[in-house]
Amino acid sequence: AQSVTQPDIHITVSEGASLELRCNYSYGATPYLFWYVQSPGQGLQLLLKYFSGDTLVQGIKGFEAEFKRSQSSFNLRKPSVHWSDAAEYFCAVGADFGNEKLTFGTGTRLTIIP
Amino acid sequence: DAGVIQSPRHEVTEMGQEVTLRCKPISGHDYLFWYRQTMMRGLELLIYFNNNVPIDDSGMPEDRFSAKMPNASFSTLKIQPSEPRDSAVYFCASSLRAAKGYTFGSGTRLTVV
DSSP: OOEEEOOOSEEEEETTSOEEEOOEEEOSSOOEEEEEEEOTTSOEEEEEEEOSSOSEEEOGGGOEEEEEGGGTEEEEEESSOOGGGOEEEEEEEEOSTTOOOOEEOOOEEEEEEO | OOOOEEEOSEEEEOTTOOEEEEEEOOTTOOEEEEEEEETTTEEEEEEEEETTEEEEOTTOOSTTEEEEEEETTEEEEEESSOOGGGOEEEEEEEESOGGGOOEEOOOEEEEEO
16 A cells, blocks of 8 residues: 655745755555645645656646655755745655555645745 | 535534535546545545445445435535534545546535534
8 A cells, every 4th residue: 555754744944945845655666646735724736746757747836846766755846935835735645547546645834934 | 617616615513413515526527535634634535436436435434424426516425423523624526537636625624513
């Protein structure tokens, strides 16, 4: 069974600074990987996804993530954060066709300070 | 597309009452998922459907919980009787396949007093 770990519960970053949110997964084959963002009182919105091919994936709102098989990681990055990026971020892992469940991490809460 | 639509947005009910949460998935999506989100346990998958058929309900916590999908455009999650520990945000999501990512609704915040 697949699993995902987000080691950082809460991260605080200054506006304009760079950001990296960590995600580690466990799965026997090539996983499907996702990052979602949840603003307060809202549902989860898909930021980006990785299935195969280029290991650097671009998403919405200026985010990107890099799949590193050797480290079982799929970290989310943004070169310069904006106050509106304050939210909860979830990494998720999925498996091959026939198992449509995504497994979500526990989330990382991002706080932006002026 | 209006996205995944959930109703009500907020529900406050007394312990022992029946609660019904509703979801309208995105047209054409074959999969529908019900999740529960709490501070203690995070996001938990309760049940999911494929083409209106329940595929995996192993996450449904107790017999008090039931879910139905009578057609491709509507699903319900029912709790009867409700208990205070059922208080949470319940999300519905739909997808063509998990590989394409889910689209989530805005959720229903349930408070059982």
